[in-house]
Amino acid sequence: xxxxxxxxxxxxxxxxxxxxxxxxxxxxxxxxxxxxxxxxxxxxxxxxxxxxxxxxxxxxxxxxxxxxxxxxxxxxxxxxxxxxxxxxxxxxxxxxxxxxxxxxxxxxxxxxxxxxxxxxxxxxxxxxxxxxxxxxxxxxxxxxxxxxxxxxxxxxxxxxxxxxxxxxxxxxxxxxxxxxxxxxxxxxxxxxxxxxxxxxxxxxxxxxxxxxxxxxxxxxxxxxxxxxxxxxxxxxxxxxxxxxxxxxxxxxxxxxxxxxxxxxxxxxxxxxxxxxxxxxxxxxxxxxxxxxxxxxxxxxxxxxxxxxxxxxxxxxxxxxxxx
Amino acid sequence: xxxxxxxxxxxxxxxxxxxxxxxxxxxxxxxxxxxxxxxxxxxxxxxxxxxxxxxxxxxxxxxxxxxxxxxxxxxxxxxxxxxxxxxxxxxxxxxxxxxxxxxxxxxxxxxxxxxxxxxxxxxxxxxxxxxxxxxxxxxxxxxxxxxxxxxxxxxxxxxxxxxxxxxxxxxxxxxxxxxxxxxxxxxxxxxxxxxxxxxxxxxxxxxxxxxxxxxxxxxxxxxxxxxxxxxxxxxxxxxxxxxxxxxxxxxxxxxxxxxxxxxxxxxxxxxxxxxxxxxxxxxxxxxxxxxxxxxxxxxxxxxxxxxxxxxxxxxxxxxxxxxxxx
Numbered sequence: 146x147x148x149x150x151x152x153x154x155x156x157x158x159x160x161x162x163x164x165x166x167x168x169x170x171x172x173x174x175x176x177x178x179x180x181x182x183x184x185x186x187x188x189x190x191x192x193x194x195x196x197x198x199x200x201x202x203x204x205x206x207x208x209x210x211x212x213x214x215x216x217x218x219x220x221x222x223x224x225x226x227x228x229x230x231x232x233x234x235x236x237x238x239x240x241x242x243x244x245x246x247x248x249x250x251x252x253x254x255x256x257x258x259x260x261x262x263x264x265x266x267x268x269x270x271x272x273x274x275x276x277x278x279x280x281x282x283x284x285x286x287x288x289x290x291x292x293x294x295x296x297x298x299x300x301x302x303x304x305x306x307x308x309x310x311x312x313x314x315x316x317x318x319x320x321x322x323x324x325x326x327x328x329x330x331x332x333x334x335x336x337x338x339x340x341x342x343x344x345x346x347x348x349x350x351x352x353x354x355x356x357x358x359x360x361x362x363x364x365x366x367x368x369x370x371x372x373x374x375x376x377x378x379x380x381x382x383x384x385x386x387x388x389x390x391x392x393x394x395x396x397x398x399x400x401x402x403x404x405x406x407x408x409x410x411x412x413x414x415x416x417x418x419x420x421x422x423x424x425x426x427x428x429x430x431x432x433x434x435x436x437x438x439x440x441x442x443x444x445x446x447x448x449x450x451x452x453x454x455x456x457x458x459x460x461x462x463x464x465x466x467x468x
Numbered sequence: 469x470x471x472x473x474x475x476x477x478x479x480x481x482x483x484x485x486x487x488x489x490x491x492x493x494x495x496x497x498x499x500x501x502x503x504x505x506x507x508x509x510x511x512x513x514x515x516x517x518x519x520x521x522x523x524x525x526x527x528x529x530x531x532x533x534x535x536x537x538x539x540x541x542x543x544x545x546x547x548x549x550x551x552x553x554x555x556x557x558x559x560x561x562x563x564x565x566x567x568x569x570x571x572x573x574x575x576x577x578x579x580x581x582x583x584x585x586x587x588x589x590x591x592x593x594x595x596x597x598x599x600x601x602x603x604x605x606x607x608x609x610x611x612x613x614x615x616x617x618x619x620x621x622x623x624x625x626x627x628x629x630x631x632x633x634x635x636x637x638x639x640x641x642x643x644x645x646x647x648x649x650x651x652x653x654x655x656x657x658x659x660x661x662x663x664x665x666x667x668x669x670x671x672x673x674x675x676x677x678x679x680x681x682x683x684x685x686x687x688x689x690x691x692x693x694x695x696x697x698x699x700x701x702x703x704x705x706x707x708x709x710x711x712x713x714x715x716x717x718x719x720x721x722x723x724x725x726x727x728x729x730x731x732x733x734x735x736x737x738x739x740x741x742x743x744x745x746x747x748x749x750x751x752x753x754x755x756x757x758x759x760x761x762x763x764x765x766x767x768x769x770x771x772x773x774x775x776x777x778x779x780x781x782x783x784x785x786x787x788x789x790x791x792x793x794x
């Protein structure tokens with residue numbers, strides 16, 4: 146147990162923080178119930194996918210500044226394809242958009258590997274390219290989404306044999322998130338490829354000398370990031386019913402949650418669970434601040450301050466640990 | 469024959485080596501090519517007025533790119549420059565209404581000092597990644613600005629005549645902003661190349677551990693660096709408000725990513741230890757001319773952004789290839 150706690154110390158701490166925040170929320174707003182939790186899960190969904198996209202790349206020792214723009218592009222593509230189309234057509238749109246994310250992500254990785262330009266610059270350039278492409282697809286928010294897609298993340302999961310009171314705490318959005326992430330992440334983590342991703346993040350030279358195909362692994366890491374970002378874009382279209390070509394605040398939020406989630410920015414450390422819990426923590430803080438009727442602008446200040454404080458604290462801890 | 473003893477070096481190889489030794493040459497060639505393309509597309513556009521205008525718009529970008537150059541030399545980055553510039557500009561424009569200009573100026577510089585100090589302490593003492601630290605402080609700065617805006621909504625804003633003169637005025641064909649920029653640029657170049665502080669920046673970026681073991685107080689260098697960067701950004705904000713003449717809550721934000729691009733195009737390594745400010749200035753000019761070029765082509769906004777991204781990527785890749793040849 147103590148071994149587990151030490152290894153998962155950061156994540157356990159985050160879970161504790163999350164529980165404390167839930168209790169705080171109940172104290173602030175005694176009526177906070179399952180319905181509010183459902184809307185929290187829905188609000189978290191795009192953020193969580195953005196964070197997953199960032200996490201994979203950061204573990205591989207890089208950074209992806211184009212996450213938000215990728216989400217915007219996939220979102221408008223999905224929305225404009227589904228506008229006025231039949232419900233069945235969406236069955237084709239979803240895999241198409243996901244493949245698009247995968248390919249564009251792989252393009253990111255390929256450009257980094259081939260041109261040897263620093264990843265920050267390549268993804269920065271891609272940020273402009275993807276943003277421009279999103280504006281070409283739709284120059285104003287619009288489009289549509291299939292009804293079954295929208296229904297996929299609203300409401301709760303009915304599980305037979307469980308009373309409604311517990312059922313109500315299982316929003317579909319949360320289930321979609323868990324399923325999508327687990328289906329990709331768990332097999333990856335257990336595979337050789339997953340190990341390679343950690344290896345190149347930890348030390349590229351050591352990985353290369355141990356026979357890890359560094360270039361291929363890097364491209365795959367960025368491709369996975371693109372795939373997660375495409376999920377995020379779809380989630381945006383699903384929750385709003387439209388696509389918006391201007392990227393939301395997902396880049397900053399994803400980097401913040403990755404750091405808060407215990408993934409070292411140098412690469413090679415951390416997992417997916419921490420950042421996902423961190424997203425819930427960050428969103429719940431925002432909910433609490435709204436419930437406390439604090440000016441939304443002050444909320445932005447508090448969020449930024451929390452982020453900076455947490456990062457400083459984390460850096461301080463690692464420094465103490467090293468000495 | 470005495471010449472046959474020397475194996476002739478192929479011309480292409482020699483050209484490449486020449487360019488690698490003088491990294492500024494390919495950049496200047498690129499700038500000239502862009503201007504020539506512009507002249508071909510729209511004959512007669514390249515005149516005295518156009519040049520003055522281009523320089524006017526390149527200067528704020530060049531100063532912000534200077535912040536990036538200095539921080540990138542140590543392996544960092546300063547993404548809070550946009551927010552700092554915006555905050556300074558906004559405070560200046562609103563405080564000048566019923567304050568003495570000197571006091572308004574000091575008030576406008578306060579947030580720059582504060583954000584710079586926080587950045588420096590976070591990066592230097594707590595060892596936070598500069599990207600995260602500066603993103604975080606820029607988030608806080610934007611939030612504070614929005615709250616502040618609420619308190620001054622009644623008093624309105626005005627652009628001080630002096631800043632308007634400095635930002636937009638042209639004397640004998642030279643933009644007045646050069647009066648500010650030339651000393652500033654000379655100071656940055658001099659600091660980087662000839663002073664101990666500049667050498668420390670290169671040293672920290674090249675090998676931080678070795679620098680610390682040699683007895684350098686790392687946190688002092690970094691704090692001074694981020695403070696300088698923030699102050700420069702604040703001054704840029706004042707210059708930019710004189711140029712744009714409309715205070716807004718996201719005034720200088722669009723300049724942040726191009727400022728990083730300008731520094732990278734100018735040959736500064738994002739991993740630290742290599743680069744200089746003269747390249748950055750030309751990088752800023754290239755980006756400004758490029759923006760004009762894309763505007764003149766009358767493409768839709770989306771296509772313009774795509775081209776901008778692709779060109780930044782292409783130029784950086786080509787430039788790295790040339791410089792790495794040596």
